[in-house]
Amino acid sequence: MFEFNQPPDLSVCEPTRQRVRAFLAAEVERGSFKPWEVTWTTFDRGFSRRAGTAGLIGMTWPRAYGGQDATALERYVVVEEMLAAGAPCGAHWIADRQSGPQILRHGSERAKQDILPRIARGECAFGIGMSEPDSGSDLAAVRTRATRVEGGWRINGTKVWTTNAHQVDYLITLVRTAEPGAGKHEGLTQMITATGQPGITVRPIRDLSGHHEFNEVHFEDYFVPDDMLIGEPGSGWRMVTAELAYERSGPDRFLSAWQLLAALVDAVGHEPDAQQAVQIGRLVAHAATLRRMSTGIAGLLERGANPQVEAALVKHVGTGFEREIPEIARLLVDAGQQSEAGQRFADALRHVTLAAPSFTLRGGTREILRGVIARGMGLR
Ligand SMILES: Cc1cc2nc3c(=O)[nH]c(=O)nc-3n(C[C@H](O)[C@H](O)[C@H](O)COP(=O)(O)OP(=O)(O)OC[C@H]3O[C@@H](n4cnc5c(N)ncnc54)[C@H](O)[C@@H]3O)c2cc1C
Structure with a gap:
């Protein structure tokens, strides 16, 4: 019923992964952001301009409009690395994920020529x-x-x-x-x-x-x-519903709390107790499954499909997972630890705990997603 069976081979995108990792390492080195203090919605025009200069925005668009003719999978790898690094992408995220692609597909020639190259340079933000x-x-x-x-x-x-x-x-x-x-x-x-x-x-x-x-x-x-x-x-309704497949299926729907999971692993250290080992293992296995589902949808989008129901499923399960991370993390580690790793864990836990209620609301609530999934399964 759902097409999650054949996730594409991301190893072909390894050069892109190394390129974005080098960019992010240089950004952290120059102190442009502290991963556990920002989220992907944090708005930082300077960061987005540098990402644009590095060719990391609008990369699937034609070169004539400022893009690089890259594949959707290469873009997926860039997005995944940005999220895993906790980078502040708010000044280009929406434009790169959905506004730019909509303009490219359905916009006037003037809009394409005027706006898309500015988005790709990281100079133009959308809401x-x-x-x-x-x-x-x-x-x-x-x-x-x-x-x-x-x-x-x-x-x-x-x-x-x-x-x-x-x-x-x-x-x-x-x-x-x-x-x-x-x-x-x-x-x-x-x-x-x-x-x-x-x-x-x-x-x-x-x-x-x-x-x-x-x-x-x-x-x-x-x-x-x-x-x-x-x-x-x-034509707005058809476009909005198609746009939601992009909005709901990406790694931003299960990696919003990734920095907290990483900080949890550091705070636990090399000798976890049995409960810590089981719970962290479970979270990591869950993340791996979600990644497989999400890359499966990236493959469908690359082939021109409109996987709205699959995307709703990923968002539903993925945002539930994101919300679970702070709930489990606070039971596993004392947030009062004085070590550097302990401080980072406490910062990340505070930050994610405050943000977590919004994970299952933005982009469509869980109840609405369940309705979309039920309809897709022929149950309503
Ligand atoms: C962090 C964040 C960022 C956002 N950013 C944007 C943005 O940039 N642009 C934008 O346009 N919107 C944005 N939103 C809004 C978001 O899309 C809406 O909050 C969301 O669609 C829910 O709408 P609502 O808040 O009006 O709640 P309501 O629609 O009033 O829903 C209230 C409750 O009732 C439930 N409910 C409603 N209808 C049904 C039904 N038919 N069956 C069962 N249960 C139902 C809902 O699940 C929810 O629990 C953002 C929201 C958040 C949290």
């Missing part, structure tokens, strides 16, 4: 303008509306939980373009909306750890020219 105050899980219920005007569209409405909207250059915003009365899934359209333009206001929302990553975004008569639409008016 996702999907969720609204009354439309999160039920995404098709979006009420933000765009109406036709001379040369383009005018947007009015409010988006919420928009990660890094206060720092990005653009959002891909999902809006309703059909007349009232059209079907719920019809008449939705994605548009490239530049921040910092008249008609868009970004207000901060602080999360429970006190950080400002979330925002509320208001559009008031905000103008979007015709060539900043992604695809045809009305």
